Amino acid sequence: MKKYKILLVISIIAIGLMSALIASINEKKVEQAQLKEVPKIDRWETKNEEFKKHYPRQFDSWKETKHSDEIEDMLKKHPELVVLWAGYGFAKDYNAPRGHFYAIEDNRNTLRTGAPVDEKTGPMPTACWTCKSPDVPRIMDKEGDMEYFTGKWSKYGSDIINPIGCVDCHNPKTMELQVNREYLNTGLKAAGKKPLEDATQQDMRSMVCAQCHVEYYFKKTPLADGKKAAVVTLPWGEGTSVESMEKYYDNLEFKDWTHKISKAPMLKAQHPGWEMWETGAHGRNNVSCADCHMPYTQEGGIKYTDHNIGNPLENMDKSCMNCHRTSEKSLLDNINKKRERKDNLHQKAMTAIANAHLEAGKAWEIGATKEEMAPILKDIRHAQWRWDYAVASHPAFFHAPEETLKILGTSIEKAGNARIKLAKVLAKYGASDYVAPEIKDKKQAQEIIGLPFEKLVEDKKKFQKGLMQEWKKEAEKKGLYNPESTKNLEDKTSYN
Structure with missing residues (x-):
């Protein structure tokens, strides 16, 4: 009798476990079915929080970019940069890039965007917003690119x-990858490369990144009005290639600015990540940006793309080790040698x-001629x-790495x-x-180029306390901004 009781208990436990397993499987099937359904989201809904309702894992992983919040003042780290960019905005303020979460904050807070007092003032054009927000393609769609x-x-x-x-990367109505700029x-076609209409899904996993992580310039274009x-x-x-773009700019006689000291007609590289990637081993083998920076993550029975876009070396088991048949230590040692x-x-x-x-500044000071300086300035450029x-x-x-060293x-x-x-x-001029002079620190370098740093900071703080707060209030009234999304967000800068 005791034997049958034990068998009964075991049977009940087994049935319970099987029921739980079946329930779990059914629950996962329901969740997977829900994920495959595309919810109805407005085509130009730019508040990222609205997507959390339908894509919680992707949203939560995207929000993790908030933790890349440290300010690294590159002008303090490399004061020579101040001299290299004399007369250009980057000599005022330049920090290492932070997570995508801070794109708006960092654009508003940098000294490069100045301290406007209304919609018609400030040193920079609207184009400086272009890669910072999904609100940009929304405005482009509404008003047209040229406006x-x-x-x-x-x-x-x-x-x-x-x-x-x-x-920035998805069409909310289908959630397909889409380039919105x-x-x-236009650039791909000018270069004779595969246009977006012929791009594969794997191509698009890089092209959505390439709409921002590329070299560009602001082409002055007169309009009919x-x-x-x-x-x-x-x-x-x-x-x-770097040589091809150099030729392009030289043929146009284009310059981003005239250097304050040397008078050289200068070019400012932006962030040509895609162009460099395509010359390397990953690019040549079509290992996409997303393969490394947004690896797939498994959570139970759900597989999704990790949107915590950052350094793949911090997540090597999901990024690098899917392809590389070596130890993480060996791979890191090799990478660090390349960095050194x-x-x-x-x-x-x-x-x-x-x-x-x-x-060159000294040469001008002592009487060098334009003819003497022309080839020198071209070399500097x-x-x-x-x-x-x-x-x-x-x-x-x-x-x-090879292209970089070259x-x-x-x-x-x-x-x-x-x-x-x-x-x-x-020597000719005695x-x-x-x-x-040896460049010792950021302050000394900014004094050498005559930069009024304290005044720039003072003006910026007035803007931050005034017009910038008005922008946030107006955006909330328009329904574009959820203040909860930036609640308790610390405004970090290199000058506070």
């Missing part, structure tokens, strides 16, 4: 309010270019363009050529003993 590209940065202060998120497709637009344009008409080589050439290039700018290109594509040493090597070569020519000019 968006007119006016000052402050024109859309209360309209561009949500940081990089869902609508037309200039990328008399307005002028500063249009984001990709300089790919001659190709997508890049850092070494990076520092040498910065020092050489900074000295060339200062020596090309040296700095190549250095900037290699480092502005922040992970270039990883994406394309570019930095040619940068150092061209800076050296400029300095050899400058030595002859300085200043052969001139030695450029």
